[in-house]
Amino acid sequence: MAVTYRLIETVTVGVGGAANVEFTSIPQTYTDLMLLYSGRSTRAATGDDMYIRFNGLSTNLSSRVLYGTGSGVASYSDASVAYVGYFDGDTSTASVFSNGSIYIANYTASVAKGISGDNVNENNATGATQQINAGLWNSTAAVNQINLYALNGNWKQYSSVSLYGIKSS
Amino acid sequence: MATKLVVDCSTGVTTEVELTAEEIAQREADAAAWAVAEAEREAEATAKAEAKASAEAKLAALGLTADEITALVG
Numbered sequence A: 001m002a003v004t005y006r007l008i009e010t011v012t013v014g015v016g017g018a019a020n021v022e023f024t025s026i027p028q029t030y031t032d033l034m035l036l037y038s039g040r041s042t043r044a045a046t047g048d049d050m051y052i053r054f055n056g057l058s059t060n061l062s063s064r065v066l067y068g069t070g071s072g073v074a075s076y077s078d079a080s081v082a083y084v085g086y087f088d089g090d091t092s093t094a095s096v097f098s099n100g101s102i103y104i105a106n107y108t109a110s111v112a113k114g115i116s117g118d119n120v121n122e123n124n125a126t127g128a129t130q131q132i133n134a135g136l137w138n139s140t141a142a143v144n145q146i147n148l149y150a151l152n153g154n155w156k157q158y159s160s161v162s163l164y165g166i167k168s169s
Numbered sequence B: 001m002a003t004k005l006v007v008d009c010s011t012g013v014t015t016e017v018e019l020t021a022e023e024i025a026q027r028e029a030d031a032a033a034w035a036v037a038e039a040e041r042e043a044e045a046t047a048k049a050e051a052k053a054s055a056e057a058k059l060a061a062l063g064l065t066a067d068e069i070t071a072l073v074g
Helices: B021-061 B066-073
Strands: A005-012 A020-024 A032-039 A047-054 A061-068 A073-078 A082-088 A098-104 A113-121 A129-137 A146-150 A160-166 B003-008 B013-018
Touching: A005 A020, A005 B003, A032 A082, A032 A146, A047 A061, A047 A113, A047 A129, A061 A082, A073 B021, A082 A098, B021 B066
Parallel strands: A020 B003, A082 A113
Antiparallel strands: A005 A160, A020 A146, A032 A098, A032 A160, A047 A082, A047 A146, A061 A073, A061 A129, A082 A129, A098 A113, A113 A129, B003 B013
8 A cells, every 4th residue: 555644754842942843845745745733832821823834935825714712713814824723822731732733735736725724722721722724825836845833922842743745646 | 042943854854043133023023913913803803792782782672582682693
């Protein structure tokens, strides 16, 4: 059976934290890419937003966000940022990390790149958030670099992000 | 000094790199833009909630029961 799902790299954030995680020289040999993460932000709040950029560019990105907090649901759109998740901030239950996934379809094709995100903001309290995201990078360039940012803080120590390559066959 | 983790997928080497002034400025601009958008979303949600409460109060003044109002507006 063909191997269709392969780990490319994993990174774990060290003691100083990191504003963003950047994967460079991404191999162009897969059909899709997937990021899996266990993350927490240093933001002094129960959560922080996460967004993605490709090839060092901040243009042609957009997203649609839908989330539920346990007591309500809401959604919003952003015409310039690809939000891909909402993860624990530093006032969430101590030592708890969110987990989530981000899928990037057809990353080498000369078409716009669809992005989907799915995550849960783990918190041993009444307010915990689950979020799904739909995003777009409206560019025909192949993705060779990914940046994953914490919006209002840094990725906290022990957060980890793994990049997988997915083959269609 | 803020840093980023750079993972070179061709070598497997991870490097901690200080952000450039440009990257720091971009990051601050991203957070500022989000704060503006978030404030707008919150104001919109508040206005919507206030309009709903006002409508419910008017319906109650017309004699509708709480169950009847819930049936109408959720």
